[in-house]
Amino acid sequence: MSYCLNPTCSNPENLVYSQRCQSCGSQLLLRDRYQVIKPLGQGGFGATFLANDQGLPGEPSCVIKQLRPSGSAPHVLQMARELFEREAKTLGKIGNHPQVPRLLDYFEDHEQFYLVQEYISGDTLQEEVKLNGILSETGVKQFLSEILPLLQYIHEQKVIHRDIKPANLIRRTQDARMVLIDFGAVKNQISQSATSPSGQTALTAYAIGTPGFAPPEQMAMRPVYASDIYALGVTCIYLLTSKTPKDLDYNPNTGEMMWEQLVQVSDHLGNVLRKMLEVSVRNRYQSAVEVLRALEIEPYLDSLAKGLLIKSDNGSKERTHNYLENSAVLSNHPSTAVTSAGVAQVAAAIRARRAKTEAAGLHQGFGMAKSTTFTSNSNGSQVQNSKVGRKLDTQGLLTAYLKGRRDFALHNLNLLNLQGADLSQTNFHSAQLQKTNLQGANLHNSDFGRASLTRANLKDANLSKAYFNHADLEGADLRGADLSNAYLSNANLRGANLCGANLTSAKISDEQLALAKTNWMTVRPNGKRGLL
Structure with missing residues (x-):
């Protein structure tokens, strides 16, 4: 036609x-x-x-x-x-x-x-909610983690979108990333008509915005960057309730949207949304960075790995979305310098050291009873599950390292707080490091072969030349980490967050990267930054 x-x-x-x-x-x-x-x-x-x-x-x-x-x-x-x-x-x-x-x-x-x-092929957020039902708290946090870095970028270009709403956000079919459309509202608009009751963008000689999504200062012809924050907050309420602003009640004394009794969210997210939706612009978050910072106070990435809880009129149901494999959380930390050692040489040296320490471990009495099984993880590779008999606390591990010990293979190190620690050239082979906090730690040239690092915090860590063969990194936070020359073959990276990570010369396959979260700040193995 x-x-x-x-x-x-x-x-x-x-x-x-x-x-x-x-x-x-x-x-x-x-x-x-x-x-x-x-x-x-x-x-x-x-x-x-x-x-x-x-x-x-x-x-x-x-x-x-x-x-x-x-x-x-x-x-x-x-x-x-x-x-x-x-x-x-x-x-x-x-x-x-x-x-x-x-x-x-x-x-x-x-x-x-x-x-x-x-042309952006895909469904709008409005269409997604109508089709799949409302999102849980986890789903809304995931949405914010995708859109806030984009909003930050737009504001840095001195642009106020002024018409953020579910109908202007499309989930691109090609890569499941969120795309913001319709930039016709970025400045004064022109029309001689009244506002539309259908939820379309309303135009006057100077003001622009969709009623209910646009905050008071925007409708009074004084939009600021925080005006987009308000619209984004209203969008979150829609995702949690499937109700548009015209379907919600407002406090007649304050003009505030009355949404809290309609949602089931944590106090933390409730406080964030409440501040995003402040009627007074001076009390609202002033930038996307402030909202991101507020959200990162709570370690919510653990819950993101569990998937999105989608509720519908027919009841509640859980399902894991490919959104978790495609979100883009912008790292605020640049990648560190790239080393020049060859991957093959590093891998051979680590394997040799591991073989030596494992052989020595058969004769050393650590008091451990080892039972080893192999299970297939979600990306088809095998990950070794080792039952370890020795558990160290944070102080015990750091003290041992300072005294010269470098072998912590097969140890239970789950949930330890090792943020910023210097643990370079350490053997963590087959160790348990689930939910361990290693943010900013120096783990250069360390061995994590067959180790379990599920949901570990490795943000901004120095992991150059690290060895991760058959390691389980599902849901791990590797934002801003230096993984240059790291050996990641056969590692499980499903849901791992590699946004802003440096993967220059790392041994990693395209299939593994497809399972992880990356963004335009991620440095690829070829040394180029970008999504492709």
């Missing part, structure tokens, strides 16, 4: 190979290049359409955004033109981010203004 873009056309649908509209006679091929296929949505200031770009090989899909001014007066057209150019410049400036659609073209044709953008 070919679709006519004439706003006054009474029957815009035409046969696929038609050159002109059979109803109004308008030319159907826009700018002799774009064939419009069907409408995608109607907003308060225009409409979007799916189209094929016949000017490129393969005729790829794209989105045509048509800005339709509500009046034809000269000053209205002039302001619409300024608006159009402003959105184009904004997309051109921030569109190089993987979670923002790329701007492909923009032009004016017969006093109609057009933007051509990258």
Whole structure:
């Protein structure tokens, strides 16, 4: 089908190979290049359409955004033109981010203004909630961990989105990442119409926003960065209740949204949402960084590894989403310097040392009774489960290390707090390190072969040249960690967070990386930063 873009056309649908509209006679091929296929949505200031770009090989899909001014007066057209150019410049400036659609073209044709953008295939958050039901607290935290770094990036470009809502957030089918669309509200908008009761973006001569999602200062024509924080908070309430702002009650004295009695969340998340939804902008979080910092006070990443709890009208059910394998939490710490030692040489040296220590361990009386089994983990590789007979506390391990001991193989070190410790060149082979806090620790050239590090905190740790063959790192937090020249073959990385990690020259497969969480700050084994 070919679709006519004439706003006054009474029957815009035409046969696929038609050159002109059979109803109004308008030319159907826009700018002799774009064939419009069907409408995608109607907003308060225009409409979007799916189209094929016949000017490129393969005729790829794209989105045509048509800005339709509500009046034809000269000053209205002039302001619409300024608006159009402003959105184009904004997309051109921030569109190089993987979670923002790329701007492909923009032009004016017969006093109609057009933007051509990258087509994002997927469901909006609004569609997801309607299809799957509301999200649990874990799901909302996961959502925030994906969108807050993007919002931080946008604000750093001195852009206020001003229309964040579930309908403007798409889960991209290709990689399950969240994409923020519709940047037409970034500045003053133009219309002569009243607000729409359907939840569409409302336009006045100066103010813009969706009623209920836009905070008071934004509707009073004084938007700030914190205005986007408020809209994001309202979006979270929708994810937890499936109710839009017009379905919620408001306190008549304060103007606050009355949502707390409708959700079941922890006090911690409740406090974060409450501050995001402060009516007074001075009491609200001022930046996405502040919200991220508040969320990181609670070690919620453990619960994220358990999956999202999705509730529906038919009852409650649990299911693990591939969202956990595709979230993007931005690391605030740059990767450390890359070493130049070869992986093969490092691996051989570690194997030799491990063989020596294991042989010595058969004759040394540590008082351990070892029973070893092998189980297949979720990525198909085998992980050794060793029952260990010796448990050390934090002080005992650090004291032993200071006295020169480097062999802690087969030890139970679960839940220890070793943050910032210097434990380089240590043998942790087959040790239990589940939920152990090793954040910022120096673990250079250490042996974690067949060790269990599930949900361990290894954020910003120095793991260069470390050996992880057959180690279990499921759900481990490796954000900002230095894994240069590390040996990760056969390691279980399902749900491991590698956002911002340095994997330069690391021995790791694409299949393993697909199971882990990465983002545009992750340095790949080839030394290049990015998602691909």
